Amino acid sequence: MRLSRYILRRLLLVIPVLLGVSIFIFALTRLTGDPVSAYVNEKMTSAQIEQVREQYHLNDPLPQQFLYWLEGIVQGDWGWSRTAAMPVTDAIQYYFPATFELAVVAILIGVVVGIFLGTRSAIKKNKPFDHATRIISLIGVSIPVFWLGLLLLQIFYGELNMFPIKGRVSESYIISGTMPNGPSGFYLIDSLAAGNLVLFGDVLWHLVLPAVTLAFGSIAVILRMQRNSMLEVLSLDYIKTARAKGLDESTVINKHARRNAMIPTTTVVGLSFGSLLGGAVLTESIFSWPGLGRWSASSITRMDSASILGFCLLVAFIYVMVNLIVDVLYAYLDPRVRLG
Amino acid sequence: MAVKSESKVATTLEVPKHSQLINFDEIKAELRPRMREWKNSLGLIRENWTALLGIFMVLFILLMALFAPVLAPQQSNGDPMQIPRDLELPKPPFQEGVPLLGTGGNGIDIYYGVVWGARTTVVTSLYVVLTAALIGLVLGGLAGYYGGKVDEVIMRFTDIFLSMPALILAMAIASILTKSLENMMFALIIVWWPSYARLIRGQVLSVRENTYVEAARAIGSKRNRILFKHIIPNSISPLIVSITLDLGAVALVSASLSYIGFGVGPGYAEWGRMISDGQRWFLSSVSFNGVSYTPWWALVFPGVALLIFTMGCSLIGDGLRDILDPRSRRG
Numbered sequence: 001m002r003l004s005r006y007i008l009r010r011l012l013l014v015i016p017v018l019l020g021v022s023i024f025i026f027a028l029t030r031l032t033g034d035p036v037s038a039y040v041n042e043k044m045t046s047a048q049i050e051q052v053r054e055q056y057h058l059n060d061p062l063p064q065q066f067l068y069w070l071e072g073i074v075q076g077d078w079g080w081s082r083t084a085a086m087p088v089t090d091a092i093q094y095y096f097p098a099t100f101e102l103a104v105v106a107i108l109i110g111v112v113v114g115i116f117l118g119t120r121s122a123i124k125k126n127k128p129f130d131h132a133t134r135i136i137s138l139i140g141v142s143i144p145v146f147w148l149g150l151l152l153l154q155i156f157y158g159e160l161n162m163f164p165i166k167g168r169v170s171e172s173y174i175i176s177g178t179m180p181n182g183p184s185g186f187y188l189i190d191s192l193a194a195g196n197l198v199l200f201g202d203v204l205w206h207l208v209l210p211a212v213t214l215a216f217g218s219i220a221v222i223l224r225m226q227r228n229s230m231l232e233v234l235s236l237d238y239i240k241t242a243r244a245k246g247l248d249e250s251t252v253i254n255k256h257a258r259r260n261a262m263i264p265t266t267t268v269v270g271l272s273f274g275s276l277l278g279g280a281v282l283t284e285s286i287f288s289w290p291g292l293g294r295w296s297a298s299s300i301t302r303m304d305s306a307s308i309l310g311f312c313l314l315v316a317f318i319y320v321m322v323n324l325i326v327d328v329l330y331a332y333l334d335p336r337v338r339l340g
Numbered sequence: 341m342a343v344k345s346e347s348k349v350a351t352t353l354e355v356p357k358h359s360q361l362i363n364f365d366e367i368k369a370e371l372r373p374r375m376r377e378w379k380n381s382l383g384l385i386r387e388n389w390t391a392l393l394g395i396f397m398v399l400f401i402l403l404m405a406l407f408a409p410v411l412a413p414q415q416s417n418g419d420p421m422q423i424p425r426d427l428e429l430p431k432p433p434f435q436e437g438v439p440l441l442g443t444g445g446n447g448i449d450i451y452y453g454v455v456w457g458a459r460t461t462v463v464t465s466l467y468v469v470l471t472a473a474l475i476g477l478v479l480g481g482l483a484g485y486y487g488g489k490v491d492e493v494i495m496r497f498t499d500i501f502l503s504m505p506a507l508i509l510a511m512a513i514a515s516i517l518t519k520s521l522e523n524m525m526f527a528l529i530i531v532w533w534p535s536y537a538r539l540i541r542g543q544v545l546s547v548r549e550n551t552y553v554e555a556a557r558a559i560g561s562k563r564n565r566i567l568f569k570h571i572i573p574n575s576i577s578p579l580i581v582s583i584t585l586d587l588g589a590v591a592l593v594s595a596s597l598s599y600i601g602f603g604v605g606p607g608y609a610e611w612g613r614m615i616s617d618g619q620r621w622f623l624s625s626v627s628f629n630g631v632s633y634t635p636w637w638a639l640v641f642p643g644v645a646l647l648i649f650t651m652g653c654s655l656i657g658d659g660l661r662d663i664l665d666p667r668s669r670r671g
């Protein structure tokens with residue numbers, strides 16, 4: 001199968017999943033009790049609420065309601081977030097960059113550290129280094145994210161006072177209104193684009209603890225996968241050939257083995273991105289990170305289901321898309337997949 | 341002598357076979373290879389020290405859950421899951437006149453909470469994982485064995501559920517329910533069954549191609565008999581590995597849900613909840629007998645208990661994966 005046909009087929013397969021997810025979330029919105037609560041705010045009169053009910057076709061039969069709801073979702077009407085006191089889509093736009101920046105930095109840490117440690121431990125199989133990384137990966141999959149975050153805060157803020165306790169930038173920048181203000185919403189990029197290295201450093205300083213907390217689980221998963229696939233690759237004939245023809249070990253490892261071993265690892269990167277978005281709910285709450293995760297966590301205490309379900313719908317979409325990209329990338333990197 | 345024993349044999353043989361309600365010999369004969377396999381696996385566990393360590397860790401938590409009323413006797417009548425408290429400031433652990441592991445927010449007894457919290461975690465994880473596995477076993481078995489439309493419908497359902505991260509999906513379901521432990525478990529079961537259905541379906545698809553299944557079909561066994569007697573028992577090893585690993589994973593997600601505010605209320609003996617209750621005092625300082633402390637204990641002890649359980653499950657799961665798969669054993 002050619003790559004373009006594979007991509008097309010994979011794209012078409014996404015449609016029923018997204019539709020299914022939408023039906024599921026829609027069903028949940030209708031099970032919450034009165035669905036009108038997702039669109040009203042505290043100041044509305046009962047006549048206005050009735051008007052909203054008409055406007056959103058909440059008196060129609062369910063299948064029709066679903067179609068109107070879906071139309072609303074496509075057009076950007078996701079209901080009213082009581083927590084953020086703004087429409088859900090506006091809240092998502094507002095909180096998205098903070099979460100995305102944190103998630104990207106965390107996945108970068110996860111990939112770089114995970115692949116490095118995984119490769120090394122495969123080379124040093126059953127040596128002390130391998131055992132040490134096994135312990136790291138074991139802790140990584142077993143430790144509760146929120147507990148890890150709190151411990152890191154206790155140590156690096158409480159005891160050592162090395163890193164800040166909360167937020168994306170220092171309070172002084174917020175008060176003086178000089179925090180990064182660019183089109184990307186990524187404070188790292190915006191501050192760098194403005195040429196403000198002091199601010200860039202401040203942003204980076206704030207990112208360290210939350211990003212490490214969030215990345216820890218991904219490191220464990222990526223490390224394991226990379227180690228296993230590296231061990232498999234190292235046992236293949238072409239590696240023997242490469243060694244036999246006298247290439248030095250670092251060339252064999254870096255040029256021949258690691259590159260091919262990284263291909264299966266790409267699949268777990270996609271999967272761990274999903275758990276990262278889940279972990280963001282916990283990490284952001286701990287580090288008062290003004291992102292989607294903290295917003296949805298505070299929606300929970302307010303029983304604001306419009307916000308929670310909006311967040312879940314968004315995460316499901318992102319998760320499906322990331323895995324689509326990963327699958328396509330995988331097929332591109334490993335032509336054997338397409339033949340299957 | 342020889343004659344006597346011969347007559348004994350004769351008398352036992354005289355009993356007509358069909359008069360026995362249960363034919364133990366047949367069952368024994370059928371069980372023997374399986375028992376031998378299990379014995380062999382047990383022997384291998386003894387050699388696998390990481391799995392042994394895992395068993396030790398999980399056993400520690402299990403015993404704590406089982407003997408909670410002995411280890412931390414209830415001080416008053418009422419719900420034993422509500423942690424006793426003195427409503428005073430947190431007090432440090434290992435001090436005279438203070439509960440063993442100190443007290444936390446609202447003066448809750450940390451030792452009592454950790455011990456009884458073992459019950460919450462063990463019961464929640466077992467209940468969720470076993471129910472989810474049972475649902476997955478039945479639906480996955482049906483999907484794999486019958487194929488066609490049944491398969492298509494069940495698998496599209498699992499696609500939808502697996503397209504959301506576990507914690508987020510559990511949040512979505514829990515968000516429309518009232519906050520309680522039962523509802524949280526319900527949400528977690530909905531999150532976890534699809535992966536079991538997938539797993540079993542895949543197993544069934546590969547197992548049903550085996551010659552012994554074909555043989556069973558050839559001698560005219562009914563479809564359900566083949567499914568439940570031949571295919572599912574032979575698909576069970578990866579299921580056991582999954583169950584062990586998921587016990588830890590469910591404990592993690594349920595503690596996370598309790599931590600962010602789903603599930604149980606404040607003061608309940610649940611480790612995630614205790615950590616979130618303890619967080620209120622974290623980084624502040626309290627003084628006890630003239631010495632000032634940062635109340636780390638309210639966070640650390642419940643977290644350590646949770647870590648012991650999840651890590652133990654992980655270690656056992658990894659060990660079992662190596663042991664139960666005869667192919668990897670020979671390799």
